[in-house]
Amino acid sequence: MITTNILETNIPGLPAPKRGKVRDIYDVGDGLLIVATDRISAFDVILPNAIPHKGRVLTEISSYWFSRTTDIVRNHLISTNVADFPESCRRHADVLAGRSMFVKKAKPLPVECIVRGYLTGSGLKEYRSSGAVSGIKLPSGLTEASKLPEPIFTPSTKAEVGEHDVNIDYAGVVNLVGAETAGKVRDLTLAVYKRACELAEPKGIIIADTKLEFGIFDGQVMLIDEVLTPDSSRFWPKQGYTVGVSQKSFDKQFVRDYLIALNWNQKPPAPVLPDDVVARTSEKYLEVLALLTA
Secondary structure, X not given: OOOOOOOOOOOOOOOOXXXXXXXXEEEOOOEEEEEEOOOXXXXXXXXXXXXXXXXXXXXXXXXXXXXXXXXXXXXXXXXXXXXXXXXXXXXXXXXXXXXXXXXXXXXXXXXXXXXXXXXXXXXXXXXXXXXXXXXXXOOOOXXXXXXXXXXXXXXXXXXXXXXXXXXXXXXXHHHHHOHHHHHHHHHHHHHHHHHHHXXXXXXXXXXXXXXXXXXXXXXXXXXXXXXXXXXXXXXXXXXXXXXXXXXXXXXXXXXXXXXXXXXXXXXXXXXXXXXXXXXXXXXXXXXXXXXHHO
């Protein structure tokens, strides 16, 4: 089991990576090397702590979902086995093993494809103010953790690190990527979410919402980045689910709740997480991985 915490990678012989909130992305010619570090972000700010095992969990969960949705949409994953990577990467197996993916080089679309099956977070806030989410009118009387009559597509812009995504309606997606591509990513987002719920709920996991990303490869829409991880999704235990209250979770909501209690202004620099919050967050990530892959 990988135990070394990695906040940042700088791999000799490879070009300098593009760093996201969690991933370091290396251009290796015909493909990309995506390394999932143990960084964690909240409110679009990277925190100073590493979360043990987090990079491995994100990689394993994404691989799990990629393999179970290939009949719905093509994805960018070539391999998570370092032995299959280009030679320039294989020599760094001590860093890459378990936390990296070699993927096709798709052109990312400038849209975060969010699907909500339950009402919480920013969706609940928007609903309370307007009765709608991303321009989609919802029934009256919904509250925290209400299950929606059917999942809804609630996209946002894709912000740079340190900036905030902005919620948009479907027309905003059409403006960004065109009507044909907008329709495809909406339908694919809903289909992937439906499949994920069908697989997760028998294992005791409610997927309240998730965020997917798509790119264009060989002229076709392709699922990219990470898929249905605790970073990109809200995972709730099915046991104990109760409408009207904040749910227990298997994701980084635990960290968000701690930070909200501090009255932090949600701007850098972020506060250091105490050891018990780090340990509990790591446990939650490992727990949902074990449940999904059992």
